[in-house]
Amino acid sequence: MVKRFPGIVANDHVDFTLRRGEVHALIGENGAGKTRLMNMLAGVQRPEEGEIFVHDKAIQIRSHRDADPWGIAMVHQELMLAEALTVAENVALGLRNLKWQIRCSSIERSIEEQSRVLGFDIDPRAYVWHLSIGQRQRVERLRALMRGVRILWLDEPAALLSPDEKVLDVHEVHACGDKGFEALRHISCKVFAGEILGVAGVSGNGQRELADVFRGMRPTTSGRITLCGNDVTHATPARYLRAGLAYIPENRRTQEAVTSLSLAENLAQKTYRHPPIAKRWGLWRKEMRSFARRLVDTFHVQAVSLQQPAGHLFSGNLQRLILARELSHPISLLLAAQPTRGLDFAAS
Incomplete structure (x- = not known):
């Protein structure tokens, strides 16, 4: 052949x-x-x-x-x-x-x-x-x-995942920072289903660049990344999402929340293309509000109403809102940068 x-x-x-x-x-x-x-x-x-x-x-x-x-x-x-x-x-x-x-x-x-x-x-x-x-x-x-x-x-x-199978496999990844200098060198790790991997270090030692690489926002200069068996080394953020990645950002107001949209619209960002919210020519607003109400109640997001702009939430509540949205659909890997920032002790 x-x-x-x-x-x-x-x-x-x-x-x-x-x-x-x-x-x-x-x-x-x-x-x-x-x-x-x-x-x-x-x-x-x-x-x-x-x-x-x-x-x-x-x-x-x-x-x-x-x-x-x-x-x-x-x-x-x-x-x-x-x-x-x-x-x-x-x-x-x-x-x-x-x-x-x-x-x-x-x-x-x-x-x-x-x-x-x-x-x-x-x-x-x-x-x-x-x-x-x-x-x-x-x-x-x-x-x-x-x-x-x-x-x-x-x-x-x-x-095809099983409890002892790799979800994330990172091998010898290198990447540059915003100024063009190398920020990540020889990064290798493996995460299996059910595991929690923590990355610790002094601020500015490449944590932000690493998170950007793992969600398709920063290109690698060498190395290989596989997510759920799929090679995503040079994948777009949309492909990372389809592969099962969920992301909680360090700066939630500027990265993952659309502060001018309502709580209901923010919560539906990952699911609005699918039933029951999606319909042929638009969105079922009633289903969107019902979906948002369940998430707000489950994750104890304190808000005046579902139509309240997300930008009016205090930092802890905004973090809960993002967490609720990211966990509202099936995922394979949750990437969290400073996940407890702004949360009270009980929520953490």
């Missing part, structure tokens, strides 16, 4: 043989062509040269539709789920020979049965946007297996 791009050969005459019942691991550094090879074998991209044989028969895989009849599927590193739909509805999108009338109850029962067999804890009626990153990848695998696949490609399968 050969795959070329302008100025680079991603896959140079790669040979690969797979037999029934085998499990293969493809290992290589970033940019080695691992994902490109799987994309060609799954019909996502086309090779410039080479042939694919299934059961000794030469086939052409020009798209995933060509791969599907041969029982070939792929779980991508960037998950391909519709967040506004339920687990059952996402699974239904991948099934073959669906009739015009879809019986969700039948699909839900099948998901529950398959989940028990595989040891997955998945609610078929849950909306995907409610699920953690690890649960979403389980849904992707389940969807592929329920289609009766015989060959399953898994891109970065380590994103």
